Amino acid sequence: MSKFQRVFSGVRTWVARHREQLWAYLFIAPGILTFLVFNLFSTLASVGISFTDWRLLKPPNFVGLANYQRLFADPVFSKALVNTGIYTFVGVPVGVFLALLLAMALNQQIKGITFFRVAYYMPVISASVAIAMVWMWIFSRDYGILNYLIRSLGGTSVDWLNNTKTVLLAATIVSIWKDLGFKVIIFLAALQDIPEDLMDAAKIDGARWWQQFTRVVVPLISPAILYVTITGFIGAVQGFDIVYNMRFDHDGGPARATTTLAFYIWEMGFSNLRMGYAATLAIALFLIILLITFIQWRLRKRFVYAEV
Amino acid sequence: MKQRNRYILLFAVLLALLALSACGASPEEAEKQEPEAVETSADVSSISEEIKESEEADEGAEESEQETEEPEAEGSVWDFEAEPVEISVMSFFASDNLEVEQGVVDAFEGAYPNIKVSYENISFSDYFTVVTTLAAGNDLPDVLAMNFEEEARYADLGVLEDLTPFIEKENFNLDKYYASTVRMHQHSGIQAGLPATFSIVINFYNKTMFDEAGIPYPTEDWTWDDLVDAAQKMTQDVDGDGIIDQFGYVVGWWPNFVYQNEGTILNEEGRCGLTSPEAIEGLQLMVDLTLDPEQKIAPDRAELSASGDWDRFMAGGVGILPNGTWAITPFKENIEDSFEWDVMPFISFNKQATFMFGNAYSMTSTSKQKEAAWEFIKFATGEEGSRIRQAGEYETSPVKAVGAKDFIESTNGVPEHAEYFLDATEYAILPVAHPLWGEIHGIIWPELELALLGEQGVEEAMTAACDGVDTLLEENGY
Numbered sequence: 001m002s003k004f005q006r007v008f009s010g011v012r013t014w015v016a017r018h019r020e021q022l023w024a025y026l027f028i029a030p031g032i033l034t035f036l037v038f039n040l041f042s043t044l045a046s047v048g049i050s051f052t053d054w055r056l057l058k059p060p061n062f063v064g065l066a067n068y069q070r071l072f073a074d075p076v077f078s079k080a081l082v083n084t085g086i087y088t089f090v091g092v093p094v095g096v097f098l099a100l101l102l103a104m105a106l107n108q109q110i111k112g113i114t115f116f117r118v119a120y121y122m123p124v125i126s127a128s129v130a131i132a133m134v135w136m137w138i139f140s141r142d143y144g145i146l147n148y149l150i151r152s153l154g155g156t157s158v159d160w161l162n163n164t165k166t167v168l169l170a171a172t173i174v175s176i177w178k179d180l181g182f183k184v185i186i187f188l189a190a191l192q193d194i195p196e197d198l199m200d201a202a203k204i205d206g207a208r209w210w211q212q213f214t215r216v217v218v219p220l221i222s223p224a225i226l227y228v229t230i231t232g233f234i235g236a237v238q239g240f241d242i243v244y245n246m247r248f249d250h251d252g253g254p255a256r257a258t259t260t261l262a263f264y265i266w267e268m269g270f271s272n273l274r275m276g277y278a279a280t281l282a283i284a285l286f287l288i289i290l291l292i293t294f295i296q297w298r299l300r301k302r303f304v305y306a307e308v
Numbered sequence: 309m310k311q312r313n314r315y316i317l318l319f320a321v322l323l324a325l326l327a328l329s330a331c332g333a334s335p336e337e338a339e340k341q342e343p344e345a346v347e348t349s350a351d352v353s354s355i356s357e358e359i360k361e362s363e364e365a366d367e368g369a370e371e372s373e374q375e376t377e378e379p380e381a382e383g384s385v386w387d388f389e390a391e392p393v394e395i396s397v398m399s400f401f402a403s404d405n406l407e408v409e410q411g412v413v414d415a416f417e418g419a420y421p422n423i424k425v426s427y428e429n430i431s432f433s434d435y436f437t438v439v440t441t442l443a444a445g446n447d448l449p450d451v452l453a454m455n456f457e458e459e460a461r462y463a464d465l466g467v468l469e470d471l472t473p474f475i476e477k478e479n480f481n482l483d484k485y486y487a488s489t490v491r492m493h494q495h496s497g498i499q500a501g502l503p504a505t506f507s508i509v510i511n512f513y514n515k516t517m518f519d520e521a522g523i524p525y526p527t528e529d530w531t532w533d534d535l536v537d538a539a540q541k542m543t544q545d546v547d548g549d550g551i552i553d554q555f556g557y558v559v560g561w562w563p564n565f566v567y568q569n570e571g572t573i574l575n576e577e578g579r580c581g582l583t584s585p586e587a588i589e590g591l592q593l594m595v596d597l598t599l600d601p602e603q604k605i606a607p608d609r610a611e612l613s614a615s616g617d618w619d620r621f622m623a624g625g626v627g628i629l630p631n632g633t634w635a636i637t638p639f640k641e642n643i644e645d646s647f648e649w650d651v652m653p654f655i656s657f658n659k660q661a662t663f664m665f666g667n668a669y670s671m672t673s674t675s676k677q678k679e680a681a682w683e684f685i686k687f688a689t690g691e692e693g694s695r696i697r698q699a700g701e702y703e704t705s706p707v708k709a710v711g712a713k714d715f716i717e718s719t720n721g722v723p724e725h726a727e728y729f730l731d732a733t734e735y736a737i738l739p740v741a742h743p744l745w746g747e748i749h750g751i752i753w754p755e756l757e758l759a760l761l762g763e764q765g766v767e768e769a770m771t772a773a774c775d776g777v778d779t780l781l782e783e784n785g786y
Contacts, residue, residue: 055465056440056443056444057440057443057444057462057465057466057467058465058466136613140613140614141610141611141614142551142610142611142614143614159610161610161613162609162610162613162761163761164758164761164763248613248616251750251753251754253753253754253757254609254754254757254758254761255754255755255757255758255761255763256754267750270437270440271746271750272746272747272750273440273461273465
């Protein structure tokens with residue numbers, strides 16, 4: 001046996017022994033490679049870019065922590081932080097609550113239930129631009145249906161989209177509406193997973209509707225609640241498309257009232273060509289998401305029932 | 309045996325995957341790596357050497373010689389006998405009618421058979437995203453269409469080649485362009501492009517609405533008071549539902565209100581000048597025309613967000629609209645016969661000042677075929693290229709011989725007084741073209757918007773804006 005043959009047969013035995021693993025790696029290769037190239041590499045690159053003054057059109061210079069210092073002195077960043085906070089901490093809890101109510105309503109055996117289930121999912125798969133356009137009409141000061149309702153109830157028109165105090169609320173409402181269907185589907189699946197006998201047992205034991213809900217339903221779907229809340233938070237903190245499209249000028253206005261963190265990153269990077277600072281903002285956003293997810297993950301031990 | 313084959317296959321697939329992910333070259337890149345392309349780039353250096361040699365041999369004589377042979381190539385030093393080269397050109401001109409700029413490219417290829425142009429047109433809304441991405445990937449074309457505001461930034465960042473040496477080398481005559489259009493493309497001490505089009509803002513007006521309100525058509529002698537009187541008569545709640553649905557006027561771009569009152573955005577020291585009494589007074593008028601019930605002749609921010617100024621004008625809801633040359637074609641197509649319209653001079657409340665905008669063809673500093681790129685720029689901005697573009701009704705030609713005559717002809721009598729656009733070159737001014745203009749505007753506008761919404765006073769707004777702008781300028785060493 002020559003040396004080559006020995007090595008070759010060695011490889012062959014190794015391959016034979018790890019056959020199944022190799023097949024597994026082959027099948028996950030496309031996913032992993034895409035992840036490595038487009039996610040992991042880009043993420044690591046942004047860390048590097050955040051220490052430079054890269055303006056896209058010129059080679060970058062290393063500037064140390066200057067971008068991070070700027071972060072703390074930047075009034076627009078703090079404004080964006082507050083806006084993102086309102087957008088998220090109002091939008092997500094309200095969205096989760098409404099979705100749960102709707103899911104329970106849609107879990108009934110009534111006629112045409114499929115139609116309603118589809119209807120609530122439509123916004124999720126609709127283009128944000130189209131959704132924003134429709135809602136801009138709804139919110140319009142003079143011609144909007146919302147103000148028409150307000151006026152017919154004796155109120156005065158609110159200039160939803162141009163008032164710095166209402167525009168973010170309007171955007172939050174749209175984002176809740178858009179994502180509702182996704183949350184409802186998850187809850188619906190969880191609700192349908194609840195064994196009938198548990199509910200029957202609760203009824204026989206004399207549990208009222210409210211008790212059934214808090215003692216049986218909520219604990220059993222708590223993993224779904226956790227999942228929907230975490231993904232909801234991550235999605236809302238990254239909120240961009242609705243605020244971008246609900247302004248004709250795409251300016252995050254009026255007067256920065258709809259400038260979210262994600263919007264500010266876009267503006268810095270692609271409008272102002274300050275990639276270094278944009279990367280710094282992105283890392284700040286990443287840390288915020290990490291923190292929120294970490295807190296929620298820790299809280300799951302207290303509130304989430306029986307992880308499978 | 310069968311199994312081993314399978315592993316060989318598996319290995320091959322993995323390798324192919326790796327190759328795909330590692331060098332995800334775009335088709336264009338792949339093309340460039342082909343041997344023929346390498347040969348052409350080698351040819352360029354020999355061509356430029358040849359040009360140098362021939363220049364040394366017979367300076368001056370060549371120019372006249374070529375003019376007789378190739379009348380299209382005016383003042384050209386291009387060697388028509390040389391091996392073909394390829395240049396890439398990217399443009400946003402006339403994106404809604406692709407044949408227009410393609411016609412310019414075809415004409416160039418006809419006149420210069422040994423320069424092949426790989427041409428791409430991208431709509432303006434995506435154009436600078438694409439260009440920036442290409443610049444970041446060091447893959448810019450040889451020639452870029454530029455609007456003068458972005459040009460300022462690109463020139464500052466060193467992306468654009470200074471055309472002065474090319475102009476001087478062959479004594480290229482810049483007098484054929486309107487001088488202001490040439491000046492418009494000088495940034496950061498370089499001639500960053502040659503003018504391809506320009507446009508000017510004057511007033512469009514709805515003749516039918518004037519008739520209905522019983523107001524005689526505006527004349528060249530109109531003053532600001534005449535305009536306000538007419539606009540007040542036209543500002544009405546026509547259907548009586550309590551909402552004003554017809555406006556006499558629309559406030560245009562905010563810097564206009566500053567310059568009309570002899571204010572400046574950036575003062576002589578290069579700092580924010582918006583806190584000056586002139587600037588504040590001008591902007592206060594802008595606010596009053598939309599918000600003060602006594603003076604209201606124009607839609608406010610909310611009314612404009614319900615329906616924009618273009619839509620309102622095209623729907624017959626605006627009497628007088630300040631807007632640019634670019635609006636002529638869309639207005640013709642959308643208004644059709646629903647009402648009569650024309651243009652009138654821009655009317656200012658203090659100093660006659662309107663804005664001139666413009667586009668250029670620029671050469672990228674990374675271009676490997678600068679001589680050929682220069683020939684393209686000269687041709688596409690010159691008389692012949694300009695004439696094709698003008699016939700396609702894309703803005704106004706900065707070439708005097710074309711702009712003055714063909715522009716008026718291309719409008720076919722609508723608007724009737726198209727010459728007012730050309731007259732406005734006399735009093736038009738260039739907007740600020742600072743490399744940081746986008747960011748400067750991003751600081752001023754939110755503050756001004758609060759004033760336009762009535763949420764803060766103009767002076768307060770401008771004080772806050774100037775603080776931000778001055779900090780930005782200082783931090784960036786301006």
